[in-house]
Amino acid sequence: MAKAKSQQTEVHEYQAEMQRLLDILVHSLYTDRDIFLRELVSNASDALSKVQLMTLTEEVLDQDAPLEINLSINDKENSIILEDSGCGMTHEELKVNLGTIAKSGTLQFLQDMQKENKSAENLIGQFGVGFYSVFMVARRVELETRSWHPEGEAWTWSSEGGGNYEIQPSKKKERGTKIKIFLKEDAKEFCGEFRLENIIKRYSNYLPFEVKIKDKVLNQVKALWTQSKNDLSDDDYKSFYKQFCHDHEDPQHHLHFSIDAPIQYHALIYFPKTINNEVLYARESHGVALYAQKVLIQQDNENLLPPYLRFVKGLIDSEDLPLNVSRENVQKNVLIERIKKSLTSRILKELETLGESQTELYNTLWGTMGVLLKEGVSSDFSNREKLLKLLRFNSSLSEDEKGLTSLPEYVGRMREEQKEIYYVTGGSRQAVMLHPNLEYFRGQGLEVLFLFDQIDDYMMAEVREFDGKSLKNISDSEIEGMADQSSESKLSEEEKSDLLTFFKTQLGERVEDVRESKRLVDSPCSLTNPKDGMSVQMEKMMKMMNQDFPISKRQLEINLSHPINRNLSELLQKNKSNPFLKDAVEQLFKNALLIEGLLENPVEILPQINQFMEDAAAFQIQKLEG
Ligand code: ADP
Numbered sequence: 092m093a094k095a096k097s098q099q100t101e102v103h104e105y106q107a108e109m110q111r112l113l114d115i116l117v118h119s120l121y122t123d124r125d126i127f128l129r130e131l132v133s134n135a136s137d138a139l140s141k142v143q144l145m146t147l148t149e150e151v152l153d154q155d156a157p158l159e160i161n162l163s164i165n166d167k168e169n170s171i172i173l174e175d176s177g178c179g180m181t182h183e184e185l186k187v188n189l190g191t192i193a194k195s196g197t198l199q200f201l202q203d204m205q206k207e208n209k210s211a212e213n214l215i216g217q218f219g220v221g222f223y224s225v226f227m228v229a230r231r232v233e234l235e236t237r238s239w240h241p242e243g244e245a246w247t248w249s250s251e252g253g254g255n256y257e258i259q260p261s262k263k264k265e266r267g268t269k270i271k272i273f274l275k276e277d278a279k280e281f282c283g284e285f286r287l288e289n290i291i292k293r294y295s296n297y298l299p300f301e302v303k304i305k306d307k308v309l310n311q312v313k314a315l316w317t318q319s320k321n322d323l324s325d326d327d328y329k330s331f332y333k334q335f336c337h338d339h340e341d342p343q344h345h346l347h348f349s350i351d352a353p354i355q356y357h358a359l360i361y362f363p364k365t366i367n368n369e370v371l372y373a374r375e376s377h378g379v380a381l382y383a384q385k386v387l388i389q390q391d392n393e394n395l396l397p398p399y400l401r402f403v404k405g406l407i408d409s410e411d412l413p414l415n416v417s418r419e420n421v422q423k424n425v426l427i428e429r430i431k432k433s434l435t436s437r438i439l440k441e442l443e444t445l446g447e448s449q450t451e452l453y454n455t456l457w458g459t460m461g462v463l464l465k466e467g468v469s470s471d472f473s474n475r476e477k478l479l480k481l482l483r484f485n486s487s488l489s490e491d492e493k494g495l496t497s498l499p500e501y502v503g504r505m506r507e508e509q510k511e512i513y514y515v516t517g518g519s520r521q522a523v524m525l526h527p528n529l530e531y532f533r534g535q536g537l538e539v540l541f542l543f544d545q546i547d548d549y550m551m552a553e554v555r556e557f558d559g560k561s562l563k564n565i566s567d568s569e570i571e572g573m574a575d576q577s578s579e580s581k582l583s584e585e586e587k588s589d590l591l592t593f594f595k596t597q598l599g600e601r602v603e604d605v606r607e608s609k610r611l612v613d614s615p616c617s618l619t620n621p622k623d624g625m626s627v628q629m630e631k632m633m634k635m636m637n638q639d640f641p642i643s644k645r646q647l648e649i650n651l652s653h654p655i656n657r658n659l660s661e662l663l664q665k666n667k668s669n670p671f672l673k674d675a676v677e678q679l680f681k682n683a684l685l686i687e688g689l690l691e692n693p694v695e696i697l698p699q700i701n702q703f704m705e706d707a708a709a710f711q712i713q714k715l716e717g
Pocket residue numbers: 130134135138175177178179180188189193219220221222223268
């Protein structure tokens with residue numbers, strides 16, 4: 092790729108993707124040009140953090156250089172210079188860091204944004220477009236850098252943003268990176284101190300290192316989290332969040348506290364408004380930033396919280412942690428383990444308090460992170476009781492699909508004679524409300540919790556009980572204390588037995604059993620879970636994970652008071668071999684499967700329905716004529 096231009100200059104071509112990225116940046120995101128400075132300053136700050144940490148354990152060049160970022164302006168040349176004393180880059184690092192797109196998905200993201208014409212200002216912030224955004228304002232960039240390695244060389248990297256960049260040796264003596272930006276004709280506005288100061292205040296106010304113009308410090312620097320809550324406004328927290336966590340939205344809630352025992356630490360924890368799918372389902376974690384004595388050790392440490400709390404963002408700063416904890420030994424550090432325990436219980440406590448005193452806020456939070464707390468119920472045994480109280484459910488007593496209740500509230504409403512907590516799982520409120528197995532409970536005015544998440548069946552089966560009361564799926568075949576719902580059936584014992592036997596013979600191996608139902612009111616029949624077996628939802632989930640997972644046979648309950656079944660019985664008594672009997676049993680069974688979502692090809696029921704309709708129409712005509 093590299094070809095020699097003059098003796099010492101190497102010309103490199105950008106990766107093809109890079110060129111596309113540059114093109115979009117320069118031509119489409121035009122209105123957000125301010126952010127180029129945010130990106131460069133944040134890179135400088137990262138580089139300073141790295142070298143700060145390195146200094147603790149290794150020999151670095153310019154050991155005592157102040158850790159800061161300096162901005163200056165050259166009016167005549169129309170250029171801006173940004174200089175840091177950070178870790179710098181080697182020749183190899185220059186090629187990798189500034190010649191390729193490191194983050195997969197970056198290009199895709201920008202292309203989508205361009206296509207949908209979304210407001211770039213918001214989105215770009217959360218993604219971070221990085222170094223190349225400089226070409227929105229620069230016609231040429233010259234970057235000189237010397238790595239922290241004591242005997243490393245210095246290099247100049249330069250580019251005009253087109254198809255290639257050049258690298259050549261530099262005479263730079265000091266550690267760090269100096270970027271000179273030659274502004275485009277239409278970007279001269281950036282060549283003003285006041286303008287730059289404004290941008291820094293807006294986007295980079297909370298960087299941990301000083302950003303200066305002519306020795307004037309532009310940003311706040313003092314660590315927000317070590318300050319007293321009383322000295323900080325809601326806006327302080329919000330704007331810190333946006334800068335620190337790279338989110339364009341305000342957080343939903345924050346938690347700021349310091350404790351001294353069993354270990355000293357400050358925590359500033361945020362609950363974001365939205366959680367992306369990678370975090371929710373792919374188990375990707377934001378991680379929490381870890382500081383030791385105000386030095387950033389790791390931007391996204393995943394050992395500070397259990398996996399199910401992976402949606403919170405923020406940081407921990409401990410005075411008790413030794414500065415030389417490295418990323419590798421953080422994992423095994425007992426102090427980290429202690430922080431994790433304390434932080435987890437503090438966060439759960441906060442959620443509990445919100446649930447009690449700020450219901451609306453809590454319910455909103457629940458909407459975004461509920462699934463993850465459910466994951467916690469199944470995985471964090473030591474906090475299970477606390478987590479169970481944090482759960483929220485829609486229920487048969489809710490007015491609509493938005494209503495939420497908790498297990499303690501449910502228990503508070505239980506009838507004296509009610510022994511179990513009833514629940515049903517399904518795709519939506521609409522779907523479960525129509526489920527035949529709910530008829531009994533609605534009729535009796537017994538509250539049933541509605542669960543719609545995939546994880547629910549698994550969780551409920553795992554938990555088994557709350558407050559000494561067992562959790563009962565209403566589709567289970569045995570429900571304790573169930574009062575018989577069937578209105579006085581006029582079938583004799585013999586007729587009953589004949590009809591059930593007919594069903595059994597016809598359905599054969601396809602059902603576990605056929606029984607008389609006590610729970611059905613309006614529906615002719617329904618399926619219930621096999622004895623000691625799993626619910627339909629649970630089996631479907633297992634099947635999703637493993638195609639070969641067998642769906643169990645279920646029990647078919649027959650409502651013997653239902654007109655369909657009574658007529659079938661009469662017909663059966665009169666003529667065992669009437670073909671309608673078999674067709675009707677098949678249809679009823681398929682209907683029951685359909686309700687459970689167990690009919691692989693729902694369309695298959697149509698020919699039979701059409702046949703029934705044809706017969707019914709003929710019957711109507713007969714009635715008219717007869
Ligand atoms: P990101 O910061 O998200 O990694 P960037 O495009 O902003 O992406 O930067 C790419 C990489 O270039 C950085 O990860 C870093 O390794 C390197 N880099 C950029 N600016 C500097 C700098 N001032 N000092 C040292 N390294 C830098």
